[in-house]
Amino acid sequence: MKKTALVVCPGRGTYNKPELGSISANIAASSPKIREYLQQVLDQIDAERAALGLATVTELDQAKLFKTSLHQKAEHAAALIYAAGYLDFLSIDREQYDVVAITGNSMGWYTAMACAEAWSVPTTARLVTSMAQLTAGGAGAQFIYPIVDSEWRPDPAREAQVNAQLQAHQGELFRSINYGGYAVLAGTEAACSAAMKALPLADERFPMLLPGHAAFHTHLMGEAATKAQETWPTAVFREPQTPLIDGRGHQWLTPTVDMRALHQYTLGHQVTETYDFSKAIQVGVKEFAPDRIILLGPGSGLGGAVAQALIAMNWQDLDSKAEFSKRQAAEVPYVLSMGLAEQRALVTTAQS
Structure with a gap:
């Protein structure tokens, strides 16, 4: 069958x-x-x-x-x-x-x-x-950041940190892709750079800039x-x-x-x-x-x-x-x- x-x-x-x-x-x-x-x-x-x-x-x-x-x-x-x-x-x-x-x-x-x-x-x-x-x-950049813990369960603290950056850079930083346990954010290069500096290091390699990517899935x-x-x-x-x-x-x-x-x-x-x-x-x-x-x-x-x-x-x-x-x-x-x-x-x- x-x-x-x-x-x-x-x-x-x-x-x-x-x-x-x-x-x-x-x-x-x-x-x-x-x-x-x-x-x-x-x-x-x-x-x-x-x-x-x-x-x-x-x-x-x-x-x-x-x-x-x-x-x-x-x-x-x-x-x-x-x-x-x-x-x-x-x-x-x-x-x-x-x-x-x-x-x-x-x-x-x-x-x-x-x-x-x-x-x-x-x-x-x-x-x-x-x-x-x-x-x-197109303009802009894109980066990725985890919003789950080591067991891949949703992590409210990391989600809150991502939302804080979206709030801090309204109109310039956006949720590009909801990708399982990761938030892919995109926006102007300035906003992406600032957000990446503000987010705490996670899993020893995030936030991670995606090379060659523009602000996909944004205005x-x-x-x-x-x-x-x-x-x-x-x-x-x-x-x-x-x-x-x-x-x-x-x-x-x-x-x-x-x-x-x-x-x-x-x-x-x-x-x-x-x-x-x-x-x-x-x-x-x-x-x-x-x-x-x-x-x-x-x-x-x-x-x-x-x-x-x-x-x-x-x-x-x-x-x-x-x-x-x-x-x-x-x-x-x-x-x-x-x-x-x-x-x-x-x-x-x-x-x-």
Whole structure:
């Protein structure tokens, strides 16, 4: 009997040095019946990149060395993250899993849209590149700070410290992403700098500035949102074929999607307002009660944030990091990360 699954797509910054070569390696390791298909999809993405005069995903992924200046340049990172995630989605064994809903974190919304077939492959390849260029050129900065304790339980004191900084820098500092046990804040460079100096050191490395990130999911992205809506009309959007959960926790249920509203959210609200990843996960498990949560690559960084969002709502009596680790030790964990080889093997079609 098939298991139901909520699929989660990662956001910006998840293709790093350890992921170099992972896209081509995952295709090569796929079962023969889908390997050719995955390569055909990658070829389509590469063709769109080449037409834009940009390095292809294959060229970037198969580079001999990982270079931050190259691989984490906005328009390159976005393409790598989208391609890795989308190809992972296509690799899920549909004889084992019935995907009942899809969500993502921040830029992962674009990958989620692709997975739900709301855009064609060529459109998505061009759109993720375009959005990366538009938003990366924006003003401001973004940093991350924990709001949970060592057992991933909500920490009221840390939450209060974050809120105090938001209050102290009203109109210049904003809640960018609710990311499980972390608050991602963004705003003007001056406000971010002041807030980072004011917040006490946590876990020996926070507050942490996110290099190359602008004030994503704030009104400082207003110009980017306007240009995006002028560049990408509603006509390029298609009816999603799988339910989507957005960064407000709103469900886009097929086949009754208002395409204009989806366009306005994706290129408007999603760009300029807080992205509540935690709420998206919480709505996903409450409304769809999936047997498993499948995290797409690249990387495997989503697991902690997903667990923290579940702990915050005491999902199925999950109340701590220790308890989550205990449950993940099961033969088939509840949360399956395709960025981890042993868990990927439980999601994809067996090699033959």
